[in-house]
Amino acid sequence: MTFMKLNIRAAMLLGSLMMAASPALAEAVLHRGNSGEPQTLDQSQTSIDIEAFILKDLYEGLTIYDANGKIVPGVAESWTVSDDGLVYTFKLRENAKWSDGSPVVAEDFIFSMQREEDPKTAAGYANILYPIKNAEAINKGKMPVDQLGMKAVNDKTLEITLERPTPFFIELLSHQSALPVNKASFEKNGAEFVKPGKLVGNGAFKLVEHVPNDHLTVVKNENYWDAANVKLDKVIFYPLEDQAAGLRRYEAGELDLVYNFSSDQIKRLRDANPKQVHVTPAAATYYYPFDTRTEPFNDARVRRALSMAVDRDFLAKDIYDGTKLPVYSLVPPGLENYGEPSKADFAGMSQLDREDKAIELMKEAGYGEGGKPLNIEIRYNTNPNHQKVATAVADMWKKTFGANVTLMNLDISSHYAYLQEGGKFNVARAGWTADYADAENFLNLNVSTNKTFNYGHYENPEFDALMKKSYEERDPAARSKILHEAEALIMKDQPIAPLMNDANLWLVSDKVKGWGDNANNEHLSKYLSVE
Template sequence: MRAPTFVLALVLSCPSAWATATEVLRIGNGPEPETLDPHRVEGVSAGNIVRDLFEGLTAVGDDGAPVPAAAESWSVGADGLRYRFRLRDDLRWSNGDPLVAADFVRGLRRSVAPSTGSHFARMLEPIRNAAAIIDGRLPADTLGVHAPDAQTLEIELEAPNPTLPALLAHPCAFPLHADNAAASTTAFARPGRLISNGAYRLADWVVQSHVALVRNEHYRDPAAIARVHYVVTEDIHAELQRFRAGELDITAEIPPLQAERIRRELPGALRVAPYLGVYYYGLNLTRPPFAGAPQLRRALSMVIDRELLVQKVLHGLGLPAYGFVPPKTAGHVPQTPAWSAWPLARRIEEARRLYRQAGYGQDRPLQVEIRYNTHETHRRIATVVAAMWKQTLGVQTRLVNEEFKVFLHHRRLRRDTQVFRAAWMADFNDPMSFLGILHSAHGKNDSGWVDADFDAHLAVAAASVDGERRAEALAAAERRVLEDVPVIPLYVYVSKHLVAPRVRGWRDHPLDYHYSKDLTLADSQEGRG
């Protein structure tokens, strides 16, 4: 619920009371995390926590490129098909057990095993036999990963793939302790049971309140901050109030309606930066009205005034999106539909023609629902888009708001959706991180889109050693998305956080990754160790 105006005004006018006596970093983290199982993580809020709890062979550097993490170095064979990773000396789990290369083998095998239900298993398809394992044609122990000794991990690929080191920074490639592997898939990722290898370990999890982490004293370089609390903050106005009251050190975002006031009153705390993420509407192509109706899908996309959305709803905190891959993505050749350069009046005229061609009109208006998870910005965007569809085409739209976990469940089932709010944040700085989720077999393809040409373009890109040929294949794949419209891109994200003055070491990041181990608190009384 939005805060009353007088309460918000009072909070904004009072000086901040940054807490100075604690050793706790308090981070606003958006919706309740769906799981802390690294191989089953799905949402951004869960990913933020899991990157503090675990560490992969690589991590993501300040520029979005992979950097050494649990692996101190790696090399690739002359044919590009075999990678060898050398682990750091004396790596340990949070319970003190030695961490060895076999733990990474165990984690990678679990990610691709169909029984795990990983939504990101397809990210690992470059590894030999991964696709066949995911499809149930081979057992998980045939995956092309081997540990010839405790500190060496070898990975064999189906074809040369220079993005492998970047992929291995994702939670789907995190290691797994043998004791957790023996537990059920739902039981081990809980306080007192989860054994992790990152800078923090799991201390507490209060549903719809917070997840508490404490410093892992067995980590190779113990974090400066002793405790981190990830706080559930679905109400962005309440999150702002808590930040101004000194109850949060970092916010997940800011209320767009307050953007100008925040810029004016908290200029030193507001951090806005480019961010590789796209906000879009997914269309359920497995059932009417969108199955077999590309003209209808294109018409709905054409009449959305993205510039108006960004300026009036987001107050400039975003960029209009006509392509699916953000323009600043490394190695990306931006693609946009031809109609994106037309005047809006011409777009509306063509959209009405397509709408009639699809069998709809004033006497038979399209009746459709937009489903979104609880969040004021999602509600406002849905309201504005519905109004645009109504005014230009006569579409009758019903808005359906759901709690995040319920919303994700319905999206995956598809039977219960027509148009659904979605977003994708890059897992690595490459167009494949975006386009890959639309592959017909990808676990995040919630539209149910199946397109042989698109899949073929991705296959060419995956097998291409030549950078130019790979870029051409990815561009062709994106053009196919824009032609068939399984999704409607709306805007490209910028990251927008409030960061308290006592937080030191914050760096803007293209993937919006912020490892708590890299931060310090100015009023900290405790040192490392």
């Protein structure tokens, strides 16, 4: 009897221990479906959101966005601004550390931003930091990097001086190009500093594995200043350009999150589980740039005619099931400091009237029926929705002008690399999501000196002069008026054809907690957990 009681007690004790140990032993893993393979994990070379999702888990800037898209303190726990709006003084967190345990100090940000502006780095997003004093001159090789307007008052106090007051400067500092680089790792490893085992970050997670085109794994960074509140042990990113495959894996329970999915699945998915389908209006524009270096796209009449012939209502409603809105302006609506965008002059016309006017313009330019043949290649990044849009636009141009239209697609990394490196094209698919809530962020895409994102190499001295004037204007109302004039000029010349305002499409499993929809499309893994 005593022996049996001992056995029973032992079994009960063992069971209790196992039950108590199970939660501790269970690893909290989030499986994130990303919509493509990142081109880079180097802050200075990044350009697209699928890279930002990863980078912002590995690194933390002076400021960050919370789960609801609100700007909040990051490495900088607080800051003050001088009365003239030119000097920002940041107090860094005492317990901010790199993943190797070394402290994050003011000099880390100075080194990183000097590297960003150094012309030798050839950073595509160097212009993000142009509001900092001397940044643009340094980036254009006119001044040495040590003249950048930044100073370490002490290890935990950073002072940044601006060229001019910039109302959205705090937002700029949350951008991935403003993330710090670990100087010791960079100097030791060179370009290899982005590799697992060599990447030293200061974010909530650290990189442990990267198998290109298969998966990328990050684990909780025990040295992160807020590690106690990070609920995930591991996050695995999957580069899923094949949206159908991503959806199948999500529905099979292999993925907890999926970014971007074919819009024709929205109704079915909503019918099955509406809470898991997240369609959030975004400060983003889906557009087609024209290569203004090549004929006939160097003729504004041709560009205007092609833009007018696109039935945007059909694209938004029939292809995207209403998850996008037809637009006739580059700047999306909803920016508080800008107001109603300046639309193209044909925005108020019916589609039939637009097409009639487009045919007249095309004939005037010498193309179309009775004129020179119109041969057009549309390039787009591999994606079922983009293919549908390109196919529909090709059909519209064929029916309206008798154009011979061909399609070409590349994976997302190759597509944008080709455009950013200056490759020639006819028409290309592109999208722009606001880095900060200001019209300048969209209009700057057409400034002649923007060698990275001015894909069509548009040059207009009048437009450049208006943009320059906007940077010098401190009165918000006067500045907004100048930017509206600049947008009106773009809508007249049509170096780009804005087609739709985007929406962020996510599938979020019921297991995921802490998710917040927001127009900025900011979703740091540090705020998430899985049940």
